[in-house]
Amino acid sequence: MSSTNEVITSGSYIKHHLQNLTYGQFPDGYWGFAHTSEQAKEMGFLAVHLDTLGVSFVLGILFLSFFYRIGKKMTYDAPSGTQNFIESVVSYINENVRGSFNGQNPMVAPLALTTFIWIVLMNTMDLVPVDWLPYIAQKIGVWFGADLHHVFFKVVPTTDPNATLGMAIGIFILIIYYSIKEKGIGGFAVELTFHPFGKMMLPFNLFLEGVNLIAKPVSLALRLFGNMYAGEMIFILIALLPFWIQWSLSLPWAIFHILIVLLQAFIFMTLVIVYMDMAHQKEH
Amino acid sequence: MNINLTMFGQLIMFAMFTWFCMKFIWPPIIMAMEERQKRIEDGLLAAERGRFEKAEAQIKAKKIINQSKSLATEIIANATRQASNMIEDAKYIALKEVGKVKEQAQAQLEQDTICVRNKLKNQVSDLVIQGVNAVLDKEVDVKLHQQMLGKLSESLL
Numbered sequence: 506m507s508s509t510n511e512v513i514t515s516g517s518y519i520k521h522h523l524q525n526l527t528y529g530q531f532p533d534g535y536w537g538f539a540h541t542s543e544q545a546k547e548m549g550f551l552a553v554h555l556d557t558l559g560v561s562f563v564l565g566i567l568f569l570s571f572f573y574r575i576g577k578k579m580t581y582d583a584p585s586g587t588q589n590f591i592e593s594v595v596s597y598i599n600e601n602v603r604g605s606f607n608g609q610n611p612m613v614a615p616l617a618l619t620t621f622i623w624i625v626l627m628n629t630m631d632l633v634p635v636d637w638l639p640y641i642a643q644k645i646g647v648w649f650g651a652d653l654h655h656v657f658f659k660v661v662p663t664t665d666p667n668a669t670l671g672m673a674i675g676i677f678i679l680i681i682y683y684s685i686k687e688k689g690i691g692g693f694a695v696e697l698t699f700h701p702f703g704k705m706m707l708p709f710n711l712f713l714e715g716v717n718l719i720a721k722p723v724s725l726a727l728r729l730f731g732n733m734y735a736g737e738m739i740f741i742l743i744a745l746l747p748f749w750i751q752w753s754l755s756l757p758w759a760i761f762h763i764l765i766v767l768l769q770a771f772i773f774m775t776l777v778i779v780y781m782d783m784a785h786q787k788e789h
Numbered sequence: 790m791n792i793n794l795t796m797f798g799q800l801i802m803f804a805m806f807t808w809f810c811m812k813f814i815w816p817p818i819i820m821a822m823e824e825r826q827k828r829i830e831d832g833l834l835a836a837e838r839g840r841f842e843k844a845e846a847q848i849k850a851k852k853i854i855n856q857s858k859s860l861a862t863e864i865i866a867n868a869t870r871q872a873s874n875m876i877e878d879a880k881y882i883a884l885k886e887v888g889k890v891k892e893q894a895q896a897q898l899e900q901d902t903i904c905v906r907n908k909l910k911n912q913v914s915d916l917v918i919q920g921v922n923a924v925l926d927k928e929v930d931v932k933l934h935q936q937m938l939g940k941l942s943e944s945l946l
Binding site for chain 2: 525527529545546548549550551552553554557558561562565568569572573575576577579580581582591592595596599611612614615616618619620623662665666667668670671672674675
């Protein structure tokens with residue numbers, strides 16, 4: 506983090522670490538990389554976080570290719586170590602789905618698997634020491650001719666609300682799609698308007714159920730984001746300490762964070778299964 | 790921390806990954822696992838059936854052994870009975886034979902006795918005649934005394 510003519514303060518260090526690598530449209534119409542947080546903010550909606558998308562894409566491909574390779578050479582008898590691992594994960598998720606999901610839909614279990622593994626991998630990026638990947642990214646950025654201090658790289662996709670919201674919106678679309686598909690538009694409308702207080706309180710019911718419906722993706726997204734953001738924040742704060750004392754805090758926090766990484770992925774997956782189940786239930 | 794198009798990028802990625810997982814990853818893995826589960830279940834069932842069949846076979850074998858045992862004792866009893874019958878028969882026949890032989894011997898004995906007695910009678914009478922002849926010599930009317938002695942010898946029988 507050394508620089509030639511700028512002194513790095515704690516504030517700017519933190520700020521730098523919390524800024525995504527943003528590519529978008531400047532207010533004057535040009536497309537390009539944001540060099541500062543202010544520029545990124547000015548870009549508004551028409552921008553993408555290349556670090557979030559890149560890291561989650563790489564992790565997703567990693568997950569898919571790994572599982573695909575093992576899935577292709579599954580053996581019936583005496584599975585090897587990797588296959589055992591894959592099978593235990595799959596059977597664990599399958600059991601969860603069977604326990605919570607009562608409908609008939611071959612999509613839910615793979616959805617749960619993808620959700621779980623992908624989020625675990627994205628969260629796990631939190632355990633990579635906070636400066637490593639941004640440092641490499643800076644080197645690459647400088648090699649491409651960018652200014653050292655304008656290369657941002659936020660490693661953990663789930664600390665970007667865009668990532669968690671994106672997934673939550675996907676789940677929201679599925680909830681609405683399957684609610685209508687399973688219950689019909691009328692059934693879904695009845696569910697939204699006639700509960701919990703009967704026909705006479707229709708607007709109030711609609712308000713309650715509407716909040717209930719909207720709260721599902723929002724809570725899904727914000728829970729994951731909040732947990733991971735807070736965790737990352739603490740890692741950054743620990744990284745501000747003198748290097749010889751960092752381990753005494755970062756190690757316990759990292760060990761504790763392993764729990765959070767798995768727990769948050771598990772919660773997300775479980776809620777996805779439960780929401781899918783609710784969408785498939787015909788009787789309220 | 791701005792909300793922007795990244796969200797949709799993530800959404801599209803999520804959809805693609807889920808689709809891929811559903812299409813190419815989940816089915817082979819879960820099918821292999823179910824197949825193995827089925828095989829294990831079949832194996833356990835077969836083992837159970839084998840155990841049952843073994844128990845049944847054991848019962849059957851016991852039954853057969855018991856049957857053959859009783860058959861054997863029956864055969865032995867029959868054989869013993871037959872043997873004793875045969876012995877009885879043989880005894881009976883032997884006794885009968887003994888009786889016959891005895892009778893024959895008796896008859897023979899009687900005949901021989903008669904024969905010998907007759908011979909003896911004749912010899913005795915001859916001896917008597919000779920003796921008398923020798924003693925009396927001339928004083929004896931042979932014809933008369935022959936007649937007398939004949940009567941005497943007859944009375945001996």
